[in-house]
Every structure is written in C-alpha cells, then in structure tokens.
Amino acid sequence: MEERTPRRPRIADVAREAGVSKTAVSFAFNSPDRLAPDTASRILDVADNLGYRPHPVARMLTQRRTHTIGVLTPQALSVIFSNPFFGAFSEGVALAAEQEGYALHFISPLHGSLARAMNQATVDGVVVVGLSAGHPEVEQIRAAGVPLVMVDSSALPDQPGVVIDDEGGACAAAEHLVSLGHRDILIVSVEPPWPALELEPEGVMGRRLRGYRRGLVAKGIEMEPSSVVVAPASIEGGLVALHRAWADGCRPTGVLVMSDAMAIGVLRAARELGLRVPEDLSVVGFDDIDVSQHVNPPLTTVHQPIRRKGESAVRVLLSVVERRDRDPEQLRLETRLIVRASTGPAPRRRQEVDRVRR
Amino acid sequence: MEERTPRRPRIADVAREAGVSKTAVSFAFNSPDRLAPDTASRILDVADNLGYRPHPVARMLTQRRTHTIGVLTPQALSVIFSNPFFGAFSEGVALAAEQEGYALHFISPLHGSLARAMNQATVDGVVVVGLSAGHPEVEQIRAAGVPLVMVDSSALPDQPGVVIDDEGGACAAAEHLVSLGHRDILIVSVEPPWPALELEPEGVMGRRLRGYRRGLVAKGIEMEPSSVVVAPASIEGGLVALHRAWADGCRPTGVLVMSDAMAIGVLRAARELGLRVPEDLSVVGFDDIDVSQHVNPPLTTVHQPIRRKGESAVRVLLSVVERRDRDPEQLRLETRLIVRASTGPAPRRRQEVDRVRR
DNA sequence: CCGGTTTGCTAAACCGGTTTTGTAAACCGG
DNA sequence: CCGGTTTACAAAACCGGTTTAGCAAACCGG
Numbered sequence: 001m002e003e004r005t006p007r008r009p010r011i012a013d014v015a016r017e018a019g020v021s022k023t024a025v026s027f028a029f030n031s032p033d034r035l036a037p038d039t040a041s042r043i044l045d046v047a048d049n050l051g052y053r054p055h056p057v058a059r060m061l062t063q064r065r066t067h068t069i070g071v072l073t074p075q076a077l078s079v080i081f082s083n084p085f086f087g088a089f090s091e092g093v094a095l096a097a098e099q100e101g102y103a104l105h106f107i108s109p110l111h112g113s114l115a116r117a118m119n120q121a122t123v124d125g126v127v128v129v130g131l132s133a134g135h136p137e138v139e140q141i142r143a144a145g146v147p148l149v150m151v152d153s154s155a156l157p158d159q160p161g162v163v164i165d166d167e168g169g170a171c172a173a174a175e176h177l178v179s180l181g182h183r184d185i186l187i188v189s190v191e192p193p194w195p196a197l198e199l200e201p202e203g204v205m206g207r208r209l210r211g212y213r214r215g216l217v218a219k220g221i222e223m224e225p226s227s228v229v230v231a232p233a234s235i236e237g238g239l240v241a242l243h244r245a246w247a248d249g250c251r252p253t254g255v256l257v258m259s260d261a262m263a264i265g266v267l268r269a270a271r272e273l274g275l276r277v278p279e280d281l282s283v284v285g286f287d288d289i290d291v292s293q294h295v296n297p298p299l300t301t302v303h304q305p306i307r308r309k310g311e312s313a314v315r316v317l318l319s320v321v322e323r324r325d326r327d328p329e330q331l332r333l334e335t336r337l338i339v340r341a342s343t344g345p346a347p348r349r350r351q352e353v354d355r356v357r358r
Numbered sequence: 359m360e361e362r363t364p365r366r367p368r369i370a371d372v373a374r375e376a377g378v379s380k381t382a383v384s385f386a387f388n389s390p391d392r393l394a395p396d397t398a399s400r401i402l403d404v405a406d407n408l409g410y411r412p413h414p415v416a417r418m419l420t421q422r423r424t425h426t427i428g429v430l431t432p433q434a435l436s437v438i439f440s441n442p443f444f445g446a447f448s449e450g451v452a453l454a455a456e457q458e459g460y461a462l463h464f465i466s467p468l469h470g471s472l473a474r475a476m477n478q479a480t481v482d483g484v485v486v487v488g489l490s491a492g493h494p495e496v497e498q499i500r501a502a503g504v505p506l507v508m509v510d511s512s513a514l515p516d517q518p519g520v521v522i523d524d525e526g527g528a529c530a531a532a533e534h535l536v537s538l539g540h541r542d543i544l545i546v547s548v549e550p551p552w553p554a555l556e557l558e559p560e561g562v563m564g565r566r567l568r569g570y571r572r573g574l575v576a577k578g579i580e581m582e583p584s585s586v587v588v589a590p591a592s593i594e595g596g597l598v599a600l601h602r603a604w605a606d607g608c609r610p611t612g613v614l615v616m617s618d619a620m621a622i623g624v625l626r627a628a629r630e631l632g633l634r635v636p637e638d639l640s641v642v643g644f645d646d647i648d649v650s651q652h653v654n655p656p657l658t659t660v661h662q663p664i665r666r667k668g669e670s671a672v673r674v675l676l677s678v679v680e681r682r683d684r685d686p687e688q689l690r691l692e693t694r695l696i697v698r699a700s701t702g703p704a705p706r707r708r709q710e711v712d713r714v715r716r
Numbered sequence: 717c718c719g720g721t722t723t724g725c726t727a728a729a730c731c732g733g734t735t736t737t738g739t740a741a742a743c744c745g746g
Numbered sequence: 747c748c749g750g751t752t753t754a755c756a757a758a759a760c761c762g763g764t765t766t767a768g769c770a771a772a773c774c775g776g
Contacts, residue, residue, distance in 0.1 A: 008503055010732060021756045026734060036754065051501055056478045057424065058732035060415045061761050067478055068463070077452030077462065082648065087445045094435030094466070101469060103479060104435065105426070106462045108452070120414045120425055121461060122480060143409055145366055235652050268652045290440065294593050294626045296654035368762060379726045384764055394724060416762035419731050 009052040018046040029054060060122065069097055069317060070123035072107040072141075072148075074114060074131050083233065084261060084289040085306060089151075092310025093127060100318055115140055125321040127151060127313045132203060133159065149317040151309065152204050160320060160328040162313045166204055169302035169335030170211025171218075173256055173284045176300070176337055178219040181346035182254035182282060185221070187212055188241045188266060189258050190233040208258050208286065227252070231262065238265025246273060253281060253346045260285040260292045260301055267295060267342065278344030288338055297341035304335045367410040376404040387412060418480065427455055427675060428481035430465040430506075431488050432472060432495075441591065442619060442647040443664060444487075447509075450668025451485060458676055473498055483679040485509060485671045490561060491517065507675040509667065510562050518678060518686040520671045524562055527660035527693030528569025529576075531614055531642045534658070534695055536577040539704035540612035540640060543579070545570055546599045546624060547616050548591040566616050566644065585610070589620065596623025604631060611639060611704045618643040618650045618659055625653060625700065636702030646696055655699035662693045 015022045020043060027034045028043035035043075047053075060066045071093060073080050080086050090104075097104050107126070110117035114137045118126075125147040131138055133153050141148055142159075150161040177185055190205050213223045229245050231237035238257060242265070245252075257263040263285030267277060275281045277297055285292060285301035292299040316329045373380045378401060385392045386401035393401075405411075418424045429451060431438050438444050448462075455462050465484070468475035472495045476484075483505040489496055491511050499506055500517075508519040535543055548563050571581045587603050589595035596615060600623070603610075615621040621643030625635060633639045635655055643650060643659035650657040674687045 011734095012732085022733080023735085023756060024754085027755085030734080034754080039754080053477055053502060055732050056480050057415060057418045058761090059478075059734080060480065061419055061732080061763090062734040064761075066415065066480075068480075076456055078449050078456060081445045081449040081452055084442065084445070087439045087442070091436050091439040094439055094464070098434055098436060098466065098468065103468070103475065104464045106452070106464070108456065110456065110459055110461070117461065119411055120417075122414050122418065122424075122426075144411060235648060239652075264649065264652055267654075271654070290593060291622065291649055294597075294622055295652075296625075296629070369764095370762085380763080381726060381765085382724090385725085388764080392724080397724080413762050416731090417764080419733090419762080420764040422731075 008055075009050045011052070011054070014043065014047045014050055014052050017050060018043045066122045066124050067101060068103045068105045068123045069093075069314065069321075070105045070107045070121050070126040072114070072118070072126050072128045072131070074135075074137075075108065077106055077108045080108070084291065085259065085287050088289060088306040089129065089310040092307035092312075093314050094310075095307070096311040096314035096318075100314070102314075102318070118144075118146075125149070125317045127310075127317055128153070129313075133161075147317060147320045149313050149320075151313050154202050157330075158328055160316045160330065162309055162316060162331040162333070164304045164309065164333045165335045166207035167211035167214070169286065169304065169337065170208040170256070171215040172211075172335075172337040173286070173302050174212045174215025175219065176339065176343065177254040177256065177282060177284060178216060178221060180254070180282065180343060182252075183221060183346070184252045185216065185227065185254045185256060186242075186245055186250055186252035187223070187228045187256045187258075188238060188245075188262055189228055189230045190262070191230040191237070205258055212256055226250075233259050233262060235261050235265040235268070238262030238267075239269045240265075242266045242269035242273070254343070255281065255283045257283060257285050260287045260289045260299060263299055263301065263342075264291070264295055267297075267299070277342050280347055282343040282346070284343055293340065300340045300343040301338055302335050303338045305333050309333060366413075367408045369410070369412070372401065372405045372408055372410050375408060376401045424480045424482050425459060426461045426463045426481045427451075427672065427679075428463045428465045428476075428479050428484040430472070430476070430484050430486045430499075432493075433466065433488065435464055435466045438466070442649065443617065443645050446647060446664040447487065447668040450665035450670075451672050452668075453665070454669040454672035454676075458672070460672075460676070476502075476504075483507070483675045485668075485675055486511070487671075491519075505675060505678045507671050507678075509671050512560050515688075516686055518674045518688065520667055520674060520689040520691065522662045522667065522691045523693045524565035525569035525572070527644065527662065527695065528566040528614070529573040530569075530693075530695040531644070531660050532570045532573025533577065534697065534701065535612040535614065535640060535642060536574065536579060538612070538640065538701060540610075541579060541704070542610045542612070543574065543585065544600075544603055544608060544610035544613045545581070545586045545616075546596060546603075546613060546620055547586055547588045548620070549588040549595070563616055570614055584608075591617050591620060593619050593623040593626070596620030596625075597627045598623075600624045600627035600631070612701070613639065613641045615641060616644050618645045618647045618657060621657055621659065621700075622649070622653055625655075625657070635700050638705055640701040640704070642701055651698065658698045658701040659696055660693050661696045663691050667691060 011022050011025050014025045024035060025043055028040045032040040094104055105121060105123050107117050107121050118141060126141060128138060128148050129151040133150055133156050150159055152163055216223050229241050231241035255266055257266055263283055266283050270277050270281050277283055285299050288301045288303035292301050312331050316331060369380050369383050372383045382393060383401055386398045390398040452462055463479060463481050465475050465479045476499060484499060486496060486506050487509040489511065491508055491514050508517055510521055574581050587599050589599035613624055615624055621641055624641050628635050628639050635641055643657045646659045646661035650659050670689050674689060
C-alpha cells in the first residue's frame with residue numbers, strides 16, 4: 001500500500017505488466033484488429049486497472065494532429081466574452097467543431113503579444129476573427145504554415161474566408177429610416193480597439209458606414225461627419241454615445257447603430273432622456289442578437305446569421321485542414337432588415353423644429 | 359526557387375545551418391545566457407530567416423507543461439456559449455488566465471463522451487463548471503491526476519472549489535417579495551439538463567430552492583409543489599414558463615426566477631399577457647447579468663460576482679497546478695439582492711381576488 | 717607553471733507515444 | 747513435405763524538442 005510517487009503510468013508500464021511490447025499496447029488502443037482478440041482485451045484490461053490513458057501530447061506529436069481548432073482574436077478574451085455577438089459566434093464555431101470531433105482553443109494576446117500566444121497554441125487550424133487580412137500577425141501565421149480562415153475581413157483572394165453583406169444590410173437600415181420620414185439621423189459606430197486602426201475602410205465598420213451612406217444618399221440625404229459618433233462596442237458604449245451626442249446639441253429623430261449591444265444602450269439612454277421610442281426616436285441596430293427581440297421595445301435591426309457564420313468558418317477551415325481542399329472557399333452570407341417596434345414614422349414636431357433651426 | 363515540400367524547419371535544420379548543436383539552438387531560445395552573446399544572436403538570426411519556431415507540442419512533451427487550462431462543461435458548448443452567465447464567467451476565467459500566461463481550452467462532450475474529450479485535452483488543470491462532485495467523470499479526472507477546481511458544486515472537503523451563497527441570496531429575494539405584500543408567488547426553476555439529475559438537492563438550483571423556501575416559510579408562507587415550474591435556462595424558457603403557468607390557471611403576483619435570462623423571458627411574457635411590471639406582477643431574477651439593468655423595467659435580481667467567480671476559480675486552480683498549494687482552497691463568494699424597478703407592492707385587487715377564490 | 721574552476725559548447729538520453737520494418741510460427745495449396 | 751503467404755507480435759526508428767552529463771579550452775589565484 002506504500003505507493004511512493006504515483007507516477008502516471010506509461011505505455012511501457014502497461015507493456016511490461018501485460019508481457020507484451022509497446023507496439024502491442026499501441027495496437028490495442030488504435031487498431032485492435034491487428035492483434036488476436038484475446039491479446040487485445042487482455043492488454044486493455046491491464047491498462048485499465050493500471051489507470052493508463054495514452055498521453056495526449058505524445059500522441060499529438062507523432063500523429064501531427066491536435067484535433068483542436070483555434071479561435072484567434074486581437075482583443076483580450078476578457079473583453080470579448082462579454083460580447084453577445086461573440087457568444088453567438090462561438091456557439092456556431094463550437095457546434096461545427098463538436099460535430100467534426102474537434103476541441104476549441106481560444107487564442108488571445110499573451111502578455112500583449114498575439115505572436116507569442118500563437119506560438120504556443122497547439123492547433124490544426126485557426127479561425128481569425130476581428131483582424132484584417134493585411135495584419136502582420138496573420139501573415140506570420142500563414143508563414144508558419146497553419147491553415148486559417150478569416151472571418152469578417154475581405155481577405156486576399158487565395159485565402160479562405162467568411163463574410164456577410166454588411167454594406168447591403170446597412171443600406172437597407174438607412175433606407176428604412178428615410179422612408180419613414182426621418183431626415184436627421186445619427187450614426188453610432190464602434191470605436192476601433194486600437195487608435196491605429198482608425199481608418200480602415202475595409203473593416204466591418206467601414207463597410208457598414210458605406211452602406212449607411214449609400215442608403216441615405218440614394219434618398220438625397222447627405223451624411224455629415226458630425227453625425228457620426230463612436231464609442232466602445234458595448235451597452236455602456238451605446239448609452240454614453242447618445243448622451244454625449246445629445247449634450248453636444250445633436251437632435252436626431254433616428255439613430256443607426258452598428259451593433260445591437262450598443263443599440264440597447266441607446267434605448268436606455270433615450271429612456272433616461274425622456275424620449276419615447278419609437279414616437280420621439282427611432283433606433284435601428286445591427287446583428288440581431290438574441291436579446292434584441294426581447295428588449296422593450298423589440299429592436300428593429302439588421303439580421304446576420306451569426307451562428308451560421310461561426311459554423312461555416314469551421315467547415316471551410318476543416319476542409320483545408322483535412323486536405324479536402326479544392327480552391328480556398330470564400331463564403332458570403334446574406335443580411336436582412338428585421339423591422340420590429342423600435343422604429344416608426346418621424347415625429348412631425350421634430351421636423352418643424354429642425355426646419356426652424358436651419 | 360523550386361522548393362519542393364516546404365517542410366517546417368526543425369531544430370536540427372537550424373543547428374546544421376548555424377554550425378552548432380541542437381542543444382545550442384535550444385539554449386538560444388530558452389536560456390540565452392548560457393551561450394556567448396554573439397553565438398546566441400547568430401543562432402536566432404539563422405532561425406529567423408529559416409522561419410523556424412519551436413514546435414509547441416514537442417515543447418509541451420518535454421516540459422510536461424502545456425500552459426493551458428481547460429474549462430469543462432457537461433453541456434455542449436453550442437448551448438453554453440449563448441448563456442450570458444457563461445459568457446461573464448468565461449470572461450473572469452479568461453482574465454485570470456491571460457494574466458498568468460495561460461491559454462484557454464474548452465472541453466465539452468466529444469461524440470457524447472466527456473471522458474473521450476478529456477482524454478485528448480492537453481491541459482495543466484481543469485475548471486469544472488456545472489458538474490456535481492460525485493459525477494463519475496470528475497472522479498476519472500482526479501484519478502488521471504489532473505488538478506481540478508469545482509465551481510458551483512459543494513465539493514468534497516479535500517477538493518478545491520468556488521461557490522457562492524445561493525441559499526442566502528434566494529432567501530433574500532423571497533423575503534423581499536413577501537415584505538412587499540406578495541402572497542401568491544410563482545417559482546421558475548431551471549430544467550435539469552438530463553432528466554436523471556432531477557433531484558439533486560446539492561445542485562445550484564437545489565440550494566436556491568431551499569433559500570426561497572426558507573425566505574417564504576420565515577414569513578409564514580408555505581411553498582407548494584404546484585407553485586414551482588421548470589423550463590430551459592434561456593429567455594425562451596422563461597417566456598414559455600410564465601405562459602404555461604398562466605394557462606394552468608396560476609395567478610401569482612410575484613415571480614422568483616432562478617436566472618436572469620429566464621427572468622427576461624418572464625418579463626416579455628408578462629407584456630404579452632397584458633400585465634404591467636411591477637404594478638400587476640413583480641419579477642425577481644438571479645445572477646445579475648449585464649443586460650439585467652438595461653431591460654425595461656430594470657430587473658430586481660440577486661447579484662453574484664460572476665466574473666470574480668471565474669477569476670477565483672483560475673487562481674485557485676493555478677495555485678495547485680504550480681505547486682504553490684497549501685491545503686486545497688475552498689472559496690465562498692457572497693450574493694446580495696439588488697432592488698430595481700421590476701418589483702413593487704403587491705396589487706390590492708389581486709389579493710382580494712385570491713381571497714375570494716379560496 | 718600548475719591544479720582547480722569557469723566558460724561554452726556537444727553528445728546522448730529522454731519525454732511518451734506511433735509507425736515502419738522484421739521475424740518466427742502457423743497456415744496452405746500442390 | 748516443401749516453398750510461399752498470412753498472422754501475431756517485437757525491435758528499432760521516429761516525432762521535435764529539452765535536459766543531463768561531459769569535455770576541451772580559457773581563466774585564475776598562488
């Protein structure tokens with residue numbers, strides 16, 4: 001009973017105990033049909049009551065497969081996970097990964113360095129989200145020979161990727177407001193995570209902004225720089241965005257918000273300002289996250305298939321990981337406007353006031 | 359330029375190219391001070407333009423450390439990630455993990471088997487959430503010698519764990535309603551993920567139920583089995599729960615809901631039934647997730663420090679992983695009732711009606 | 717100038733498996 | 747009964763690193 005150092009049993013221990021070679025033990029686990037049936041079961045028995053299980057790392061090393069896919073984000077996970085959008089996306093990723101028998105590994109900057117984090121990540125492939133194709137880290141991953149799929153980034157033509165029709169959705173949102181008679185429209189955009197990324201016309205927010213502009217201009221409304229405010233992509237962010245705009249004298253009748261989380265904050269701010277939605281203020285979100293249909297009033301928003309986006313990303317990735325790759329696939333999913341109760345006809349009074357102000 | 363099979367460069371390639379031994383290359387990366395400065399930098403240069411980076415799996419094998427911690431849940435990740443509670447929890451986990459230099463690996467049943475998933479997970483330790491201590495899988499992990507910390511489970515005394523004061527919080531919630539004059543109270547509980555778990559008095563929901571009962575009984579109100587309904591732990595779940603209870607003739611003036619997500623569904627259902635909150639119906643949630651303060655009306659709920667729970671779990675885990683372990687730590691975090699606008703005095707009329715009904 | 721320590725690097729063992737190659741015995745058709 | 751195939755397992759090489767033991771040259775105090 002005096003067991004010193006209960007070291008993890010190794011394959012050699014099982015082999016010795018069962019009176020066979022390491023090879024036989026390996027076979028017993030991986031291809032039992034190459035052994036006589038009773039030998040195989042005897043080995044498995046011995047292994048079992050020795051408490052042996054093959055060391056996963058050693059196994060990875062020889063098989064050159066980890067059966068794990070990575071999800072890489074430039075932001076800290078501690079900010080990412082609170083984002084309902086990311087939750088839904090991960091859900092899709094997880095669904096596909098589970099079906100294909102892969103585990104999930106989240107990769108975020110380690111001590112500030114994405115490269116360092118990537119270097120100790122043991123994955124067969126990476127889903128890159130929230131990073132532009134030209135980013136140096138992305139290039140480095142490619143160079144390291146790790147298969148990757150870019151999400152929400154207009155990737156290089158030879159790179160697999162999954163995007164949605166941001167511009168079309170945003171355009172529909174803008175047209176919706178205008179057709180309800182709104183003329184004074186505030187746009188609430190997402191503050192880039194790093195100041196450096198400020199002007200990235202190819203990014204998600206850039207595409208959405210272009211869509212808004214197209215929708216407005218088509219109806220003869222000019223989009224002025226002063227009518228675009230930015231804030232963090234959170235409920236709080238939306239809350240302060242509207243308050244700040246209001247304090248700056250901005251008096252919109254409609255708000256186009258680039259994410260539902262922020263839109264919920266805008267809804268809240270409107271309540272705090274004594275504005276009724278949609279009678280005094282119409283609000284349109286973007287993403288169609290789960291809560292959006294349950295807030296009060298239910299949020300008009302641009303739906304995008306978030307879960308499906310995650311799922312598709314994994315499938316595209318695995319098709320190249322498992323060498324089933326024909327050419328790198330480039331998926332583009334649709335968006336569509338969902339009209340709920342947070343938008344309505346522009347208030348008459350406000351329009352008159354504005355006319356007077358001019 | 360004709361590069362056949364651009365095989366990943368190995369340490370031996372670098373060694374040959376630089377005219378040194380493998381050992382030297384290893385030193386250059388891991389303990390440069392053991393080499394002459396110029397030798398080290400020369401080796402690093404060669405490595406760099408060969409595009410060499412140490413193979414993370416091989417490195418794990420020798421160092422017997424993966425610098426990864428696992429988060430293990432019995433449910434599929436594809437259902438877990440949509441849960442705002444889990445999002446916030448993961449946020450805490452991620453925060454601590456990032457600070458300590460660990461990556462995150464999510465472990466969920468692979469092809470239906472948690473054990474299988476666990477077997478190919480390369481982690482230094484596991485945060486177990488949503489599983490009771492007696493669960494066979496947990497025992498198996500322990501047997502495999504992988505350090506673990508149990509969250510939300512009254513663990514065995516020699517196991518590290520993090521719990522919150524579910525019972526106290528629930529009790530406070532119940533007392534709150536009663537002190538507002540409510541006598542007809544509906545309890546909405548979480549449907550156990552597997553039917554088998556039905557009666558687990560030691561589970562989270564069991565503890566909360568005990569708390570509710572204690573709070574009610576203290577004020578002389580008996581909790582009847584018929585006043586407890588169960589549904590999935592989601593917005594949808596809460597929505598159908600109230601509708602169903604209503605259809606069954608249940609006419610509460612107050613609802614105690616075991617999760618905020620469900621409470622949001624209950625709020626929605628109330629609106630659909632034409633009930634004003636809190637004038638006709640008071641609703642109390644549990645968890646205090648982020649959106650709860652932003653819904654309309656802001657939700658009265660039992661706050662628990664979700665992020666801190668995740669953080670603490672990781673710290674406790676790492677203290678045993680890194681052998682800084684004194685005795686296994688057992689943390690217990692506090693809860694507290696947050697009164698917002700979804701609760702108010704019990705309606706007079708309802709009470710009278712009820713009196714008549716009896 | 718000499719014995720002992722330090723410096724700078726290498727050869728070999730090792731981490732814990734899988735896979736390739738090899739081989740004795742059993743089987744088998746003619 | 748004999749040469750060739752199949753069966754059942756073993757020996758050794760390998761995956762790609764790290765770590766230990768060791769060794770020659772440089773250094774160093776007396």
